[in-house]
Amino acid sequence: xxxxxxxxxxxxxxxxxAAAAQSERPxxxxxxxxxxxxxxxxxxxxxxxxxxxxDVIALALHVDYWDxxxxxxxxxxxxxTARQKGYASANGRSRIYTPQMxxxxxxxxxxxxxMDVAEIIEKHRGSVTPVTLSARRMGDMVVIEVSxxxxxxxxxxxxxxxxPEKSVDIGRGENAGRTLDYSHIVxxxxxxxxxxxxxxxxxxxxxxxGKPVVVLVQKERYGEVLAAxxxx
Numbered sequence: 001x002x003x004x005x006x007x008x009x010x011x012x013x014x015x016x017x018a019a020a021a022q023s024e025r026p027x028x029x030x031x032x033x034x035x036x037x038x039x040x041x042x043x044x045x046x047x048x049x050x051x052x053x054x055d056v057i058a059l060a061l062h063v064d065y066w067d068x069x070x071x072x073x074x075x076x077x078x079x080x081t082a083r084q085k086g087y088a089s090a091n092g093r094s095r096i097y098t099p100q101m102x103x104x105x106x107x108x109x110x111x112x113x114x115m116d117v118a119e120i121i122e123k124h125r126g127s128v129t130p131v132t133l134s135a136r137r138m139g140d141m142v143v144i145e146v147s148x149x150x151x152x153x154x155x156x157x158x159x160x161x162x163x164p165e166k167s168v169d170i171g172r173g174e175n176a177g178r179t180l181d182y183s184h185i186v187x188x189x190x191x192x193x194x195x196x197x198x199x200x201x202x203x204x205x206x207x208x209x210g211k212p213v214v215v216l217v218q219k220e221r222y223g224e225v226l227a228a229x230x231x232x
Contacts, residue, residue, distance in 0.1 A: 025129045027121050028057045028216065028225045030102040031111050032084045035073040035182075036066030038174035043099030043111030048165075048183040050117075055125060057214055057228050058184045059162060063098060071173030075163075075185050083189075083222075090222040105218055105225040133227035135215040141204045142213050142231065144192060152197045152226055158216040159205045161188040187211065194220070 031047045033040045044060065051058035061080035062073050084096045087108070099111030104124050109116045131152060134145040144157055163185040170178050188211075193203035195217070207213050217227040 023129060023132060023227075024126060025104075025226070026055050026057045026228050026230070027124045028104050028228050029059065029121075030083075031058070031060045032063055032080065032096070032098055032100045032102075033060055033111065034063055034066035034076065034098050035168060035170055035175060035180065036069055036071045036173040037098045039112055040099045041175065041178075041180055042114075043101070044180065044182055046112065046114055046117065047101075048181065050121070051184050056121070057230050059160060059186050059214065060182060060184050061186050061189075063096075065096075066098065066173070069173050071170060071176070074168060075166075075182065075187075079189060080186065086222045105223055129226050131217055131227040133215065133217055133229050135213070135229040135231060137207070137213070137231060138204070140206055140209065142192075142207045142215065143202075143204045144215055145200070145202045146195055146217055146227070147200045148198065152219075153223070154197050154220045155195045155217050155223075155226060156191050156220055157193040157195060157201075157203060158214075158218060159188075159190050159192045159207065160186055160214040160216065161208060161211040162186045162214070164212065 031043060033044055047058050047060055050056045062075035063081040064076040064078055065081055067073060087102055088096050101109050101111040101117060103120050107120050109120050130148050130150055132147045136143050165183045167179055167181050170176055192205035195201040213231040215229045216225055218225045
């Protein structure tokens with residue numbers, strides 16, 4: 001009988017350890033959008049609603065390839081266009097479009113199709129990860145610690161900052177004459193380090209005061225987002 005209880009207790013200790021090694025991850029949504037795209041405002045509005053959820057981290061990346069039609073997007077960056085192209089290449093696609101949402105680095109969906117977006121989010125909601133991520137501010141730095149009890153594959157540590165919200169009067173292009181509201185506008189995106197995907201890893205990166213910070217652990221070459229943390 002004592003042997004039975006010893007084995008039984010050992011089983012539950014092992015099970016508890018396995019549970020502790022996994023944590024629930026938020027759903028990370030990257031919206032590729034543009035002020036010059038007439039199909040984008042509904043997607044921008046949808047992202048603003050999704051951003052109100054605690055289980056969602058919403059990021060708006062404004063691309064620059066719509067600028068040629070006469071209106072230069074005030075938030076656009078060639079780096080964000082390059083990131084979108086990176087996702088396309090990783091998935092064997094030759095074209096990019098707006099509005100496009102990428103969910104947890106794995107699934108893409110037309111950003112103004114609310115029902116499709118909701119379906120994909122539901123698939124990812126509550127998913128667990130073996131990666132433990134800690135992020136904290138220390139002055140003008142963010143200190144990042146990552147760990148796992150089993151190998152997850154080589155990954156990059158991304159540090160993102162965004163502007164919570166802004167309104168823009170559009171003077172030209174497809175949205176000429178409209179005043180549009182934007183939220184979670186990415187202003188800075190950098191790679192703070194490269195992690196082997198095994199054991200423990202720590203790094204730090206400079207951040208601007210007054211802006212929220214998001215830290216992502218993403219498999220290299222535009223893979224799955226394994227963990228995410230947000231500092232408002």
